Amino acid sequence: MGVRQRPAKKLNKKTTKKVAKKATKKIAKKAAKKTTKKTDKNKALKKAIKKTAKKVVALPGLGHEVHLFNSIVELIRITSAEIPNDIQKVILEALAAEEKNTTAEYAMNIIKANIELAKKKSQPICQDTGTVLFYISHPANFDQIKFTKIVHKAILASTKKGYLRQNSVDSLTGENPGTNLGPGHPDLHFHQHTKNTVEIKLMLKGGGCENVGAQYSLPNNELGAGRDLDGVRKVILDAVQKAQGKGCGPGVLGITIGGDRGAGYVYSKEQLLRKLDDKNSNKVLADLEKDIVETSNKLGIGPMGFGGKTTLLGCKIGALNRLPASFFVSISYMCWAYRRQGIQLKADNSIQKWLY
Template identity: 40%
Template sequence: MNLVERLVGLIRETSSSLPTDVLAALRAAYRREDAGSSASVVLRTILDNCALASKTGSPLCQDTGTLAFFVDASLRRKVSPDAIGEAVAIATERGHLRKNTIDPITGKSYDDNRAEGAPVVRYVDAGGAAAGHGRVTLLMKGGGSENMSRQYSLPDAGLGAGRDLEGVRICVLDAVQKIQGYGCAPGILGVCVGGDRATGYEVAKEQLLRPIGVRGRRGALAEMERRLLEEANTLGVGPMGLGGKTTLLGVNMASRPRVPASFFVTIAYMCWACRRRTLEI
């Protein structure tokens, strides 16, 4: 199979099948909720939807989202932005992707989902892979969840959040309570502590590439991930905001150095339909 067709396959698979860690977390959530509750009805619907989409190859959610390709730098020549763009156009024509790319000035749709800056393609450190070999990871993130992402600047007097890990904790819990079910809960949080505004959003989103349950590299953050997951799930927001024990499926945190004057806490909210998949080339 040629490269473009393999990339089309990656798009189709990503759009129709959730990663195993996300599915396992959804199944565990379904077992945890009371039978007959709204939470249980919502999670059953989600699981049935995933099984069906995976079987038929249809998009599991109609908002096929912002397409972000993370490509090992060792594949820079082989997996070019042009090759990716061509695959995206073919996948759109075949109904694996919605016509989802709009010019913000004219309001016109780019019907093949190709434009300057779309899809998003980033070449990342390959970790020593030989040229022509490596991994392509696709992350699809819908607009409903993207609209819920947010950034705090510490100290925040209104929240009573200071410039320490406890302040970070208050920001994250505040975000989860404010977001309610609007981002299609149960969600997954990518959190960046520190950095500047731009890298904060970038690094927070990158944390969504990490499977649920794989803890952060720094001990203090790994501990905070566990604590925040447990505490957020006592808020009672529940699946789709109808109440219940499962508000979040996971919390993934990372940190970046900050300058003395700034202390940002950035939260990338991902819906339960966390579509990510990796192709080895």
């Protein structure tokens, strides 16, 4: 994605190092005092390290909160305006594959121009800036409540700047307060991991593609789909055929085999966080992913449903255990305007690196 911002790296490093050193010394001293009676020096050291680690990731000072706010606004801006490299590559391949002087090629050319223009103008690729889905991986002792508050502020600011459309409506009154905040909005998913860093992934998933998502319960008599992989394949292809051009194709599928209804959909969206060129470590699923893309692209639905060669750009499938009584296949469709990005934070909550 290239260099997006140039923070005062040296300065930051120096100051954080100094602060960290001081903090370690202080804490180590305190810890050492406390444990003087105990002879186990290692224990004291371990404690000190632990405490320092805690400090680094627990959003300590106000300055760090400002950094976090800035990092999240920047994440929202980039996600809304720039297609990740792995997606862009496949879109360009799809453009090259379409027959010349067809409406399909015309559509792909406009898509290409749109990607370039959005990046240049730093404005939303698509006006439907979608459900704001955050996936946060963090170490232990991470303050989720404080983090959530800062995310809300960042969303308000991003809406005012036009990175996000006023996109959140009260389902009972129909009112749109224009803040993008409310029950269920934004949608935050926290995961604890063993690493010492914080990673924030963001997906903006528009309503058009969300509406063509589908959940099937196997067996499905109408489609002759049984409770096996062949049945799974049948319902997925049915969903592709039914979606036609409505979800802004060519698109990408994220799929869960198994789980309950709720987990199935949640996990299917998480499949969309995978890079398009990754390979499923499960061979059965890897083969199914390939088969779904190849078969879908023989259906002739094409970009926007105009007819043409590329109906799907990719397919990512995961499996969850199920109950003996249930066999769900949950399908999330992502449009070509595939808005997902991620950042890893430095200790001071500025952006360390981009994840896609």
